[in-house]
Amino acid sequence: MINYNQTLASLKAKKLIPLEEQEQIKFVSWLRVKKIRHIHIANERMCSVVYKKKLKALGTYAGFPDLMIFLPNRTLFIEMKRSDKRLSRVSKEQNKWLEFLNLLDEGSAKVCYGADEAIDFVKENL
Template identity: 80%
Template sequence: MINYNQTLSCLKAKKLIPLEEQEQMNFVSWLRVQKIKHIHIANERIASVVYKKKLKALGTYAGFPDLMIFLPNKILFIEMKRSDKRLSRVSKEQKEWIDFLDIWSENLYSVSTAKVCYGASEAIEFVKENL
């Protein structure tokens, strides 16, 4: 018999699985403590159609990774997702950007790399691997 307390529905209802933005805030806090330069690419917006058109004209693109991390010899691009992969979906545009940035990196002798990270822990490990 299935125990409801162990189901995904129960965990979500009890808010035991952090949202993507909570994961990203935890990761950014770690970056700040480590004094690692970074920037959030604010592509997500709830805005009017007129303002979204303006943002597009200014150069925003759907799917661009959430964060750029500046390490001494490398730039990391990270698309943050919830730690539970069952609750996260990588959009077509996000996949296209990650693939593009990886190919671009290979052509530039690995000065950058891109990855979808599921949760703050995975993002921290990704940064540590590239330090």
């Protein structure tokens, strides 16, 4: 018999699975403590159609990774997702950007499921 307390619905209802933004805040806090330069690409804005068109004209692209991390000889691109893969979906546009960015000689791109995976990715590239 299935125990409801261990189902995905129960975990979500109890808020035991952090949101993507909570994972990203945890990861960015770690980057700041380690004094690793980074930037968040804010392309998930809720705004009017007119402003979205303006952003697109200015060079914003759907699917570009959430974060760029600048290491001495490498730039990392991270698309953050929730730690539970069942709650996250990588879009077609995100996959295309990740494939392109991984072709760069001095770059690496990855989908990271949770802050811990993102931290490990940075440590592997230091």
